Amino acid sequence: MTTPRTGCAVDAEGRITFELPAAPGHRLLLRLRPKKGQPEDTLHVLDLDPAGEGRARAVLGTDPVLAEGRWDVYLLDGTERTRLRPGPRDLRALVDGHLRERRGPLAVRVPYVTKDGYLALRTWLRPAHAEAGRVDVTGGTLRFAARLHGAALSDGAEVRLRLRRGEGVVRALEPVAAEDGRSFSFTVDDSTLDPGIWDLFVRPAAGAPMIRLARLLDDVADRKHVFVYPGAHAGGVEVRPYYTVDNDLSLEVTRAG
16 A cells, blocks of 8 residues: 655644545544653544545644644554655745744644654644744854743743753843833853753743743744754853754853863
Protein backbone atom coordinates (compact mmCIF):
# COMPACT_ATOMS: atom_id res chain seq x y z
CA MET A 1 0.00 0.00 0.00
CA THR A 2 1.30 3.44 -0.96
CA THR A 3 1.38 5.79 2.02
CA PRO A 4 -1.15 8.59 1.38
CA ARG A 5 0.11 12.14 1.32
CA THR A 6 -1.92 14.53 3.44
CA GLY A 7 -2.13 18.23 2.75
CA CYS A 8 -3.10 20.69 5.44
CA ALA A 9 -4.00 24.36 5.78
CA VAL A 10 -4.11 26.54 8.89
CA ASP A 11 -6.42 29.56 9.13
CA ALA A 12 -5.94 32.74 11.18
CA GLU A 13 -7.91 31.29 14.11
CA GLY A 14 -5.63 28.23 14.33
CA ARG A 15 -8.07 25.77 12.74
CA ILE A 16 -6.29 23.04 10.75
CA THR A 17 -7.91 21.35 7.76
CA PHE A 18 -6.36 18.07 6.59
CA GLU A 19 -7.07 16.74 3.10
CA LEU A 20 -6.10 13.38 1.59
CA PRO A 21 -7.35 10.80 -0.93
CA ALA A 22 -10.77 9.44 0.00
CA ALA A 23 -10.58 6.48 2.39
CA PRO A 24 -14.10 5.17 3.17
CA GLY A 25 -14.45 3.93 6.74
CA HIS A 26 -11.16 5.51 7.84
CA ARG A 27 -10.46 8.28 10.34
CA LEU A 28 -7.52 10.51 11.14
CA LEU A 29 -5.52 9.74 14.28
CA LEU A 30 -3.30 12.23 16.13
CA ARG A 31 -0.89 10.57 18.57
CA LEU A 32 1.02 12.47 21.23
CA ARG A 33 4.59 11.25 20.95
CA PRO A 34 5.49 9.79 24.37
CA LYS A 35 8.68 10.66 26.18
CA LYS A 36 11.49 8.13 25.86
CA GLY A 37 10.68 4.97 27.80
CA GLN A 38 7.08 6.01 28.47
CA PRO A 39 3.99 4.22 27.07
CA GLU A 40 1.68 5.75 24.49
CA ASP A 41 -1.35 7.11 26.32
CA THR A 42 -2.76 10.19 24.52
CA LEU A 43 -4.66 9.96 21.24
CA HIS A 44 -7.11 12.25 19.43
CA VAL A 45 -9.30 11.00 16.57
CA LEU A 46 -10.90 13.11 13.82
CA ASP A 47 -13.65 12.06 11.43
CA LEU A 48 -12.91 12.09 7.71
CA ASP A 49 -15.72 13.54 5.58
CA PRO A 50 -16.10 13.44 1.77
CA ALA A 51 -14.62 16.54 0.11
CA GLY A 52 -15.49 15.73 -3.53
CA GLU A 53 -13.30 14.64 -6.44
CA GLY A 54 -12.07 11.56 -4.62
CA ARG A 55 -10.83 13.50 -1.59
CA ALA A 56 -11.59 13.39 2.13
CA ARG A 57 -11.23 16.10 4.75
CA ALA A 58 -10.80 16.29 8.54
CA VAL A 59 -10.85 19.46 10.64
CA LEU A 60 -9.06 20.12 13.92
CA GLY A 61 -11.00 22.98 15.50
CA THR A 62 -9.75 25.88 17.58
CA ASP A 63 -10.57 24.40 21.00
CA PRO A 64 -7.41 23.66 23.06
CA VAL A 65 -7.84 19.87 22.98
CA LEU A 66 -4.21 18.90 22.25
CA ALA A 67 -1.67 18.82 25.05
CA GLU A 68 1.70 20.51 24.52
CA GLY A 69 4.14 18.31 22.62
CA ARG A 70 4.58 16.62 19.25
CA TRP A 71 1.71 14.79 17.59
CA ASP A 72 2.21 12.26 14.79
CA VAL A 73 -0.53 11.93 12.16
CA TYR A 74 -1.95 8.55 11.08
CA LEU A 75 -4.70 7.16 8.89
CA LEU A 76 -6.82 4.90 11.10
CA ASP A 77 -8.67 1.83 9.75
CA GLY A 78 -10.30 0.10 12.70
CA THR A 79 -7.32 -0.75 14.88
CA GLU A 80 -4.78 -0.58 12.03
CA ARG A 81 -2.98 2.67 11.43
CA THR A 82 -0.66 4.06 8.75
CA ARG A 83 1.62 7.00 9.43
CA LEU A 84 1.01 9.77 6.91
CA ARG A 85 3.48 11.65 4.77
CA PRO A 86 2.97 15.37 4.06
CA GLY A 87 1.35 16.90 1.02
CA PRO A 88 1.16 20.67 0.47
CA ARG A 89 1.15 22.69 3.72
CA ASP A 90 -0.46 26.13 3.66
CA LEU A 91 0.90 27.96 6.71
CA ARG A 92 0.58 31.51 5.39
CA ALA A 93 -1.88 32.50 8.13
CA LEU A 94 0.76 31.70 10.77
CA VAL A 95 3.55 33.87 9.39
CA ASP A 96 2.35 37.12 11.00
CA GLY A 97 0.65 35.43 13.97
CA HIS A 98 2.67 37.52 16.43
CA LEU A 99 0.77 40.62 15.22
CA ARG A 100 -2.63 39.33 16.38
CA GLU A 101 -3.88 39.58 19.95
CA ARG A 102 -4.37 36.24 21.70
CA ARG A 103 -6.34 35.35 24.79
CA GLY A 104 -5.37 32.74 27.36
CA PRO A 105 -5.23 29.84 27.42
CA LEU A 106 -3.07 30.03 24.32
CA ALA A 107 -3.24 27.01 21.99
CA VAL A 108 -0.66 27.00 19.17
CA ARG A 109 -0.38 24.19 16.58
CA VAL A 110 2.21 24.21 13.76
CA PRO A 111 2.26 21.40 11.15
CA TYR A 112 5.77 20.33 10.17
CA VAL A 113 7.71 17.54 8.48
CA THR A 114 9.72 15.21 10.72
CA LYS A 115 13.35 14.34 10.01
CA ASP A 116 12.22 10.99 8.60
CA GLY A 117 9.67 12.61 6.27
CA TYR A 118 6.30 12.26 8.03
CA LEU A 119 3.60 14.78 8.90
CA ALA A 120 3.40 15.94 12.51
CA LEU A 121 2.10 18.81 14.65
CA ARG A 122 4.11 20.81 17.18
CA THR A 123 1.72 22.11 19.82
CA TRP A 124 1.92 24.49 22.76
CA LEU A 125 -0.78 25.02 25.40
CA ARG A 126 -0.06 27.79 27.90
CA PRO A 127 -2.27 29.85 30.28
CA ALA A 128 -0.54 33.04 29.09
CA HIS A 129 2.39 33.76 26.82
CA ALA A 130 5.23 36.27 26.36
CA GLU A 131 6.16 36.32 22.67
CA ALA A 132 9.84 37.14 22.20
CA GLY A 133 10.54 39.67 19.49
CA ARG A 134 13.67 41.48 18.39
CA VAL A 135 16.99 40.54 20.02
CA ASP A 136 19.83 43.08 19.69
CA VAL A 137 23.39 42.19 20.57
CA THR A 138 25.70 45.21 20.86
CA GLY A 139 29.09 44.87 22.52
CA GLY A 140 28.47 43.64 26.04
CA THR A 141 24.74 44.39 26.05
CA LEU A 142 21.70 42.34 25.08
CA ARG A 143 18.38 44.08 24.42
CA PHE A 144 15.14 42.13 24.15
CA ALA A 145 11.62 43.04 23.06
CA ALA A 146 8.54 40.95 23.85
CA ARG A 147 4.74 41.12 23.99
CA LEU A 148 2.30 39.55 26.42
CA HIS A 149 -0.76 37.58 25.30
CA GLY A 150 -3.38 36.65 27.89
CA ALA A 151 -1.82 38.99 30.48
CA ALA A 152 -0.71 42.61 30.94
CA LEU A 153 2.01 44.35 32.93
CA SER A 154 1.08 46.18 36.13
CA ASP A 155 2.69 47.23 39.41
CA GLY A 156 5.51 44.96 40.52
CA ALA A 157 6.18 43.51 37.06
CA GLU A 158 9.65 42.10 36.55
CA VAL A 159 11.71 39.99 34.17
CA ARG A 160 13.39 37.07 35.87
CA LEU A 161 16.49 35.17 34.77
CA ARG A 162 16.62 31.79 36.49
CA LEU A 163 19.75 29.65 36.47
CA ARG A 164 18.85 26.15 35.37
CA ARG A 165 19.98 23.62 37.99
CA GLY A 166 21.07 26.60 40.07
CA GLU A 167 19.11 25.87 43.28
CA GLY A 168 16.95 28.96 43.08
CA VAL A 169 19.53 31.41 41.69
CA VAL A 170 17.56 34.28 40.14
CA ARG A 171 18.33 37.72 38.69
CA ALA A 172 15.46 40.24 38.53
CA LEU A 173 15.27 43.02 35.91
CA GLU A 174 12.79 45.84 35.49
CA PRO A 175 10.91 45.76 32.17
CA VAL A 176 10.26 48.95 30.21
CA ALA A 177 6.54 48.78 29.39
CA ALA A 178 4.84 50.34 26.37
CA GLU A 179 1.66 52.38 26.78
CA ASP A 180 -0.55 49.38 26.00
CA GLY A 181 0.86 47.45 28.99
CA ARG A 182 1.54 44.39 26.84
CA SER A 183 4.65 45.20 24.83
CA PHE A 184 7.84 45.59 26.83
CA SER A 185 11.62 45.52 26.56
CA PHE A 186 14.53 44.83 28.88
CA THR A 187 18.32 44.89 28.85
CA VAL A 188 20.79 42.27 30.06
CA ASP A 189 24.24 43.71 30.70
CA ASP A 190 25.05 41.99 33.98
CA SER A 191 28.56 40.57 33.76
CA THR A 192 28.01 38.83 37.10
CA LEU A 193 25.87 36.07 35.58
CA ASP A 194 27.29 32.70 36.58
CA PRO A 195 28.24 30.28 33.78
CA GLY A 196 25.36 28.00 32.84
CA ILE A 197 21.93 28.18 31.20
CA TRP A 198 19.57 30.94 32.30
CA ASP A 199 15.87 30.66 31.44
CA LEU A 200 13.87 33.87 30.88
CA PHE A 201 10.48 34.64 32.44
CA VAL A 202 8.28 37.67 33.02
CA ARG A 203 6.15 38.14 36.13
CA PRO A 204 3.44 40.57 34.91
CA ALA A 205 2.47 41.75 38.41
CA ALA A 206 3.60 41.29 42.00
CA GLY A 207 2.69 37.76 43.10
CA ALA A 208 1.50 36.69 39.62
CA PRO A 209 2.63 33.39 38.07
CA MET A 210 5.75 33.63 35.94
CA ILE A 211 5.34 33.41 32.16
CA ARG A 212 8.06 31.84 30.01
CA LEU A 213 9.49 33.97 27.19
CA ALA A 214 9.24 32.05 23.92
CA ARG A 215 8.77 32.50 20.18
CA LEU A 216 5.67 30.51 19.19
CA LEU A 217 3.41 32.68 17.05
CA ASP A 218 4.60 32.00 13.51
CA ASP A 219 5.14 29.08 11.14
CA VAL A 220 8.47 27.79 12.56
CA ALA A 221 8.04 24.57 14.52
CA ASP A 222 11.72 24.20 15.50
CA ARG A 223 13.79 27.36 15.64
CA LYS A 224 16.79 26.28 17.72
CA HIS A 225 19.06 25.86 14.69
CA VAL A 226 17.29 28.50 12.56
CA PHE A 227 17.58 31.58 14.80
CA VAL A 228 21.23 31.69 15.88
CA TYR A 229 22.51 34.78 17.69
CA PRO A 230 26.05 35.99 18.45
CA GLY A 231 27.15 36.36 22.03
CA ALA A 232 27.69 39.54 24.05
CA HIS A 233 31.05 39.83 25.82
CA ALA A 234 31.34 41.58 29.19
CA GLY A 235 33.34 41.08 32.37
CA GLY A 236 35.12 37.95 31.19
CA VAL A 237 31.96 36.08 30.16
CA GLU A 238 30.05 35.54 26.93
CA VAL A 239 26.25 35.67 27.08
CA ARG A 240 24.51 34.14 24.06
CA PRO A 241 20.72 34.08 23.59
CA TYR A 242 19.25 30.96 22.01
CA TYR A 243 15.96 29.11 21.53
CA THR A 244 15.49 25.75 23.20
CA VAL A 245 13.95 22.65 21.60
CA ASP A 246 10.61 23.97 22.88
CA ASN A 247 11.17 27.41 21.26
CA ASP A 248 11.62 28.99 24.70
CA LEU A 249 14.18 31.79 25.01
CA SER A 250 17.24 31.19 27.19
CA LEU A 251 20.77 32.50 27.72
CA GLU A 252 23.95 30.44 27.61
CA VAL A 253 26.70 31.99 29.74
CA THR A 254 30.31 30.82 29.32
CA ARG A 255 33.64 32.19 30.43
CA ALA A 256 35.19 34.14 27.57
CA GLY A 257 38.50 33.06 26.13
